[in-house]
Amino acid sequence: MNALGSMVYDSSVTQAGASAGCPLPMQKNFAWARLDGLPCDPATLAATTLTAQEYSFWSQMRAVEKRRNEWLLGRFAAKQAVQALLENAVPPLRPNDIEIVPDPHGRPTVMLHRSAPPLPSISIAHSHGVAIALAVRRSRARVGIDIEKVSARSLDFETIAFSCDERELLKGMPPEQGREWALRMWCAKEAVGKALGKGLSAGLLAFHIVQVDFAGGQVAVQLRDAALRHFPQFSGESFHVYTSREFDFVFSAIIYEQGAVRMRPSRQEILEYLLHKMEDLTQDWDYNDPVRPESKLFTELGFESLDAVVLCTAIQEHYQTPMPFAELLAEIGQQQRDLSINELADFVDTHLSSAVSADATRRVQ
Numbered sequence: 001m002n003a004l005g006s007m008v009y010d011s012s013v014t015q016a017g018a019s020a021g022c023p024l025p026m027q028k029n030f031a032w033a034r035l036d037g038l039p040c041d042p043a044t045l046a047a048t049t050l051t052a053q054e055y056s057f058w059s060q061m062r063a064v065e066k067r068r069n070e071w072l073l074g075r076f077a078a079k080q081a082v083q084a085l086l087e088n089a090v091p092p093l094r095p096n097d098i099e100i101v102p103d104p105h106g107r108p109t110v111m112l113h114r115s116a117p118p119l120p121s122i123s124i125a126h127s128h129g130v131a132i133a134l135a136v137r138r139s140r141a142r143v144g145i146d147i148e149k150v151s152a153r154s155l156d157f158e159t160i161a162f163s164c165d166e167r168e169l170l171k172g173m174p175p176e177q178g179r180e181w182a183l184r185m186w187c188a189k190e191a192v193g194k195a196l197g198k199g200l201s202a203g204l205l206a207f208h209i210v211q212v213d214f215a216g217g218q219v220a221v222q223l224r225d226a227a228l229r230h231f232p233q234f235s236g237e238s239f240h241v242y243t244s245r246e247f248d249f250v251f252s253a254i255i256y257e258q259g260a261v262r263m264r265p266s267r268q269e270i271l272e273y274l275l276h277k278m279e280d281l282t283q284d285w286d287y288n289d290p291v292r293p294e295s296k297l298f299t300e301l302g303f304e305s306l307d308a309v310v311l312c313t314a315i316q317e318h319y320q321t322p323m324p325f326a327e328l329l330a331e332i333g334q335q336q337r338d339l340s341i342n343e344l345a346d347f348v349d350t351h352l353s354s355a356v357s358a359d360a361t362r363r364v365q
């Protein structure tokens with residue numbers, strides 16, 4: 001066992017799942033890693049995980065210790081995310097088979113030694129001793145993430161970071177919530193800046209927040225001014241960034257592929273999402289039995305009408321597709337019957353199929 005294998009540390013690596021702050025919905029094809037601190041002394045971590053090039057860079061890095069440590073932690077998180085994403089690689093990838101190389105703008109890219117699966121796209125962020133990384137299988141995908149700690153910032157932060165229109169979105173919120181959402185909006189800008197590969201170099205106001213979905217956590221960002229001059233192809237495009245909060249940290253993430261055909265989840269993936277969602281919901285009302293595909297919403301799981309509406313809204317937001325839930329609920333009301341999770345999965349499956357075919361038709365026209 002190497003020096004790392006023998007240590008217990010707070011690490012979490014997630015494959016296509018939402019945990020440890022990961023704001024992305026489950027159906028995406030990604031791996032997310034989060035490290036809450038160095039697992040061992042920096043010299044040991046560097047010697048056991050970095051490639052020769054990385055080690056040479058790190059040992060000559062002229063920066064304060066905090067920065068050298070966060071660089072190292074970010075690299076380790078990125079390597080963990082890539083390892084998790086490519087877990088079936090032959091031979092299996094070790095951290096020092098994966099090299100993280102910055103492009104001329106600082107955007108991290110992946111190089112693999114000893115193995116040649118398609119190269120993933122990655123993004124890295126760190127804050128207050130925590131590092132996160134996102135690895136996405138498709139090398140054409142633009143990915144961006146950010147993490148910030150919620151703390152009492154002066155109002156100057158908001159006047160510098162946001163336009164009047166953007167500050168208007170935060171109006172009327174109690175101070176604690178306002179701070180959180182201001183930070184989510186900031187993180188959304190950084191995620192888009194990273195996804196496009198030039199950071200916020202076009203200026204903070206060139207990443208303009210046009211909409212915030214306070215219930216679902218999504219923030220829509222459009223490019224303006226210098227950012228549009230850098231990327232004219234994104235004129236009129238909204239970048240939808242997922243955000244979340246876990247304890248004292250706010251997270252943001254975007255996986256963007258221009259012109260990508262909407263990925264249709266399989267029925268099994270839909271069912272798994274629904275079961276997971278149902279477990280979450282029923283936890284709040286002390287339902288102790290396992291939630292099964294056959295479980296009935298109203299008679300077994302104790303749903304009330306409003307719970308059903310909340311669930312349907314969450315499903316639509318999750319898949320970003322409107323579905324005729326009002327008709328479905330009206331129909332089961334008229335027939336005075338219950339709805340199983342299996343039936344709900346069929347319903348979502350059918351309507352996602354039609355949405356994807358409509359997308360494809362639009363693309364052909």
Ligand SMILES: CC(C)(COP(=O)(O)OP(=O)(O)OC[C@H]1O[C@@H](n2cnc3c(N)ncnc32)[C@H](O)[C@@H]1OP(=O)(O)O)[C@@H](O)C(=O)NCCC(=O)NCCS
Nearest residue numbers: 071074105106107108124125126190194197198199200201
């Ligand atoms: C890139 C940028 C968004 C990073 O934000 P930050 O709050 O300083 O740091 P974070 O912890 O969120 O992210 C740092 C990581 O972003 C990644 N990164 C750096 N430049 C990047 C770029 N152009 N595109 C994508 N990712 C980038 C790196 O992996 C970096 O970590 P590392 O250096 O340890 O490898 C920001 O520094 C930036 O916009 N820089 C360019 C212009 C500039 O300096 N403007 C001042 C803006 S206030």
